[in-house]
Amino acid sequence: MTSIDVHDLTKEYGSRRAVDRLSFQVLPGRVTGFLGPNGAGKSTTLRLLLGLDRPTSGTATVGGRPYVTLADPLRRVGALLDPQAAHGSRTGRDHLLALAVSNRIAADRVDEVLAETGLAPAARRRVRTYSLGMRQRLGIAAALLGDPEVVLLDEPSNGLDPEGIVWIRGLLRALAAEGRTVLVSSHLMNETASFADHLVVLGRGRLLADTPMRDFIDARVHPRVRIRTTDPAALRTALARHGHEAVEHPEGHWTVSHARVDDIGPLVSAAGVPLLELTTEEGTLEQAYLDLTAADAEFAAPQHLRHQEA
Amino acid sequence: MRTSSFTPALHTEWIKTRTLRSQIGALCAIPLTTVAFSALAASGTDGTDSDPLFSAFFGVSFGQIAAIAFGTTAVSGEFRNGALRVSLASVPHRGRWFAAKLAVVALPVLVVALATGLVTAALGGALPPSGPSPAQGLRGALGCAVYLTLMALLAAGLTTVLRSGVATLSILIPFLLIVSFVLGDLSGNPADFLPDRAGQVVLHSTWDGALGPWTGLAVAALWAVAALLAGAWRLHRRDA
Incomplete structure (x- = not known):
């Protein structure tokens, strides 16, 4: 080897x-x-x-x-x-x-x-x-x-x-x-x-x-749950009761940060929220990479200089 | 270990030479230009007032351009687009790689130029009324082979130093065509020690400078060795 x-x-x-x-x-x-x-x-x-x-x-x-x-x-x-x-x-x-x-x-x-x-x-x-x-x-x-x-x-x-x-x-x-x-x-x-x-x-x-690539992504990008519903008010109430916060996106869907479908699914189902979609949003390598480079202040600072070099 | 690793490197460089049309073309141009220009010069002279041997070998002044082009292009291709990195990744010992490269510059030129010299001497000797003697013709043929080989090596060394074929040719060709020509027949001065002037004494029936045929070639060889050592040093020191 x-x-x-x-x-x-x-x-x-x-x-x-x-x-x-x-x-x-x-x-x-x-x-x-x-x-x-x-x-x-x-x-x-x-x-x-x-x-x-x-x-x-x-x-x-x-x-x-x-x-x-x-x-x-x-x-x-x-x-x-x-x-x-x-x-x-x-x-x-x-x-x-x-x-x-x-x-x-x-x-x-x-x-x-x-x-x-x-x-x-x-x-x-x-x-x-x-x-x-x-x-x-x-x-x-x-x-x-x-x-x-x-x-x-x-x-x-x-x-x-x-x-x-x-x-x-x-x-x-x-x-x-x-x-x-x-x-x-x-x-x-x-x-x-x-x-x-x-x-x-x-x-x-x-x-x-x-x-390892999986660790790299998981350590930097938190899992999110993506939800589409016909009753946003009921969704928000149900999530708020369990301490989750839903953010609305212009495209019409909602996301819940720091959460997994295993938790959110039973919760919204019990509350009778009508669901059109409930999926996990996996972190991407790109997100993790940008998070890493943003964290490295010295690295991120002269970004514009590097662009000029390129 | 060393010799057993040298043969594959040599074989590789030979494949690289024979698979490039420009290389084969430059090699073929050595006899073509030398013989053609020698014949042209011989037809235009009555053979009385000029040096009989140099009249026969007049074309070498043009054949050397082909030899230089061969030596230059053999090396210059390595300095384009990171080709040298591929070469040195396959043969990491830089000295061994350079030696193999120089061998495939020198050996083909030596063989082709020797044949060229013999043909040129034979044609010159056949010329009435006062062509070179057979002994002079043989010296001219050998001298032609060694001289053209040294010029090809000088060009290869200089290209390695400058890392550019264009730079090498734009120094050597004007130098050979103009500088030496302008200095002309002034003899007995430092210009006699320039590589082409020194190396071409062997192509003359008579000489009156400080250098004879063989010492002249030795001086040309010193120039070639200096260029090769500078090239080897640059190759060894620099990042590829």
């Missing part, structure tokens, strides 16, 4: 700290979502992990060893950093073949990953003719080439069509189910929520959270 260990990792560019004393661990058998706004240090962390950038201090290891000391590293770690990295004048197949040969991976594997990523029909076309989605698939094919225990993908859903997004979701879950260590960075909350089991959240180079 191969885990990723990042310990006290710091990277400074001039006076700017892109990664600030970052420590976390990525374990096998689950998909870890690597979250944070653009510029939070996600891509820098991945580059440091792959030995492409040199850390100012701290360590990042794969299976206890620095990446650069691995023999035939593509057989241990597969990474997608930039879908544009393949040379436009080369065919997709030749791009993968060159990579395979460098790590003594059988050429058959090239055709396997081309088929797995749905690129087989385009394999002998020049990369320049590929759409962004196809380049993403080529980058993912390159990451899978060495059948690695560790898979690192930087924003893999970028540019994928809806079908591709469904595909990558299934792929990530399957890789984790096979016991691999899967780290997927994204700034898209709903997308990450659809595949991640665990979250590592960065803000301005620092670790903001490292928790």
Whole structure:
């Protein structure tokens, strides 16, 4: 079992700290979502992990060893950093073949990953003719080439069509189910929520959270009950009697915060309130994430500056 | 361990070279331009007042542009869109990667330029009335091969330092076409030690500067080595 260990990792560019004393661990058998706004240090962390950038201090290891000391590293770690990295004048197949040969991976594997990523029909076309989605698939094919225990993908859903997004979701879950260590960075909350089991959240180079996704959401977003009724007055009275407060929404429904359907259902039923709808409103990753970042005052303050950078 | 890991890296770089049309095109342009311009120059001279060997090898001045283009494009592709990151993720040892890259710059140019030199010498030797002697022709052929290889390596090293093919070509090509030309026949001055002037002494029947054919090539080699060391240092020090 191969885990990723990042310990006290710091990277400074001039006076700017892109990664600030970052420590976390990525374990096998689950998909870890690597979250944070653009510029939070996600891509820098991945580059440091792959030995492409040199850390100012701290360590990042794969299976206890620095990446650069691995023999035939593509057989241990597969990474997608930039879908544009393949040379436009080369065919997709030749791009993968060159990579395979460098790590003594059988050429058959090239055709396997081309088929797995749905690129087989385009394999002998020049990369320049590929759409962004196809380049993403080529980058993912390159990451899978060495059948690695560790898979690192930087924003893999970028540019994928809806079908591709469904595909990558299934792929990530399957890789984790096979016991691999899967780290997927994204700034898209709903997308990450659809595949991640665990979250590592960065803000301005620092670790903001490292928790299972369900815990992350439950700790920050309180459950709510959504009700629609033909008799708002009766609803309000019934709820008030048990200490709950209903808030009306312009769309015509009511919500009760800090409550569960198990409590509210019997209560309104006993009071004879006519119901059109009674449902749980699950907290979303997006709500939890915004709650977290709002709580981190220093992080939230220069929001407008980051927008300008982007 | 080291040698066993070098062969796959070398094989990879060779695949990357042969699968790029621009690379194959630049390699083919070495013999085409050299032979064509040599023949053109030979047809326009009566062979009496000029250096017989250099008349035969006149086209090398143009062939070197192709060699430089080959050395530059082999490296410049790595500095676009994070291609170097993919390369170094597959071969994390930067020295090993750079050595493999330089090998596939040097070896194809050496082979192609040697063939080019032999053809050029044969064509030049066949020219009446005063073509170069066979011994001179052989020296010219060998010199042509080594000189063009050194220029390709110089370009590869400079591209690694500048991290840009456009920057390299916009320095080297005007330098070779203009600076050396303007300095012209002024000999016995520091300009003799410029890489192209020094390296091309081997293509002359006679010389009167400080450098002979082999010392000239040695000076050109020093330039190439300096560029390669600077490139290796930059590659080693910088984030990819």
